[in-house]
Amino acid sequence: MSTRWMSLLTFLLASVSPAAGQGRDYVLVADLAVDGLGNPIPNPIVVVRGNVIQSIGSSQEVPAGGEVIDLRGFTLLPGLIDGHLHIAASFERGDGGPMTALFGARNARSLLMSGFTTVRSLGTATGAVVELREAIREGLVPGPRLLVSGEGITDRVAPGEEGDRVELDGQPADEKTLRGLVQERTAAGVDWIKVFATRSSRSGGTPVYSQEQLDWVGDEARNQNRPVSAHAHAPEGARRAILAGARTIEHGALLDEETLDLMVERGTYYVPNLYLGEYYVEHADRFGFSEEAIRYTREFLPIRTGVFSRAVEKGVKIVFGTDATAGWIWSGNTAIEFQRRHAAGQSNQDAIISATTRAAEALFLEDRGNLVEGLLADVIAVEGNPLEDIGALGRVVFVMKDGRIFRRPHPGG
Numbered sequence: 001m002s003t004r005w006m007s008l009l010t011f012l013l014a015s016v017s018p019a020a021g022q023g024r025d026y027v028l029v030a031d032l033a034v035d036g037l038g039n040p041i042p043n044p045i046v047v048v049r050g051n052v053i054q055s056i057g058s059s060q061e062v063p064a065g066g067e068v069i070d071l072r073g074f075t076l077l078p079g080l081i082d083g084h085l086h087i088a089a090s091f092e093r094g095d096g097g098p099m100t101a102l103f104g105a106r107n108a109r110s111l112l113m114s115g116f117t118t119v120r121s122l123g124t125a126t127g128a129v130v131e132l133r134e135a136i137r138e139g140l141v142p143g144p145r146l147l148v149s150g151e152g153i154t155d156r157v158a159p160g161e162e163g164d165r166v167e168l169d170g171q172p173a174d175e176k177t178l179r180g181l182v183q184e185r186t187a188a189g190v191d192w193i194k195v196f197a198t199r200s201s202r203s204g205g206t207p208v209y210s211q212e213q214l215d216w217v218g219d220e221a222r223n224q225n226r227p228v229s230a231h232a233h234a235p236e237g238a239r240r241a242i243l244a245g246a247r248t249i250e251h252g253a254l255l256d257e258e259t260l261d262l263m264v265e266r267g268t269y270y271v272p273n274l275y276l277g278e279y280y281v282e283h284a285d286r287f288g289f290s291e292e293a294i295r296y297t298r299e300f301l302p303i304r305t306g307v308f309s310r311a312v313e314k315g316v317k318i319v320f321g322t323d324a325t326a327g328w329i330w331s332g333n334t335a336i337e338f339q340r341r342h343a344a345g346q347s348n349q350d351a352i353i354s355a356t357t358r359a360a361e362a363l364f365l366e367d368r369g370n371l372v373e374g375l376l377a378d379v380i381a382v383e384g385n386p387l388e389d390i391g392a393l394g395r396v397v398f399v400m401k402d403g404r405i406f407r408r409p410h411p412g413g
Helices: 003-015 098-113 126-137 164-169 175-187 211-223 235-243 257-266 276-282 291-314 336-343 348-354 357-362 390-394
Strands: 025-034 040-042 044-049 052-058 067-078 080-085 116-121 145-148 193-196 228-232 248-251 269-271 379-382 396-401 404-407
Touching (some): 040 052, 080 269, 098 116, 098 396, 098 404, 175 211, 193 211, 235 257, 257 269, 257 291, 269 357, 276 291, 336 390, 348 357
Parallel strands (some): 080 116, 116 145
Antiparallel strands (some): 025 044
């Protein structure tokens, strides 16, 4: 066995066991909590029975029963939700096969320790990411609950009427092909269908699929009881995806006023990302980007941020997402995305909502995202008050997922 495999295996085996088993009862005591609507709760006491929040109140008296976890000096919040990342991304070779799942397991542990108890992974080898989701669900490896799309529907696998493949092959994907891809992915066990409605921002974000093609994808996804996530940068492709019933629009870095208004009208959720471009610029050598690509990425950052600011002003339903990928995803610093969004005009309260109740709503997760009686016991604690300093979300000291404790504050701080 190679040294790299041995190090990964050692890491994973050392990380499997959480600090406490599911089924125990706890009483969490802190100075402050912020719920999934951004409301402060002074002197919170959260009672956890098994994997469910039994009660939450504001009191100075600690009830009897259950192990008391003293988190005074910290702020409690619901477990965070990242609506768009790539769980198995890595700098190393890990595309497909068991290595993909292993890198995904490493990334999953880091995400959980960073306070993310649920994430949606949009774009990884289908088999590997479905297996990783099940391994986490069964407790084989620690990590957030996963919602996965597997491989997206792209111009490469199903030529779009306005895509690049048509110029080469001359034949856009027909209805049978596109419906068949949705059916295949559903049969493979994905939670979401992802379609690349447009090209990348670097290529102008222009449409790939016609309205009719996207309608076929959307209709078949509804037949299969699967929501649709659409990669869409520029207005026309995003508009088509919205009209085809996409639940979420990813990136949307070139959206115009009319498309943002349509999202408000239709209730479509917007999952942009602001920081990743900076990460690419800082680590260009590791990604192998050319000088031209880096120059474009750097110049594009304010354009992307400007669209986000307009979306905030218009009241678009914004969901937290990082598009976290190789390296960054497991660095423990994904919360930097919150800081970029705050700087672009999103309030601390709305930023918290975007990663808790609104994210849960967008992803059809009625059992989490808030500190409310009867919901799953996904609770984190951070150093500082995120309503005053959004950077506090990057200082996670305690993580409970499903009533199990995976991280506790270090002794003495």
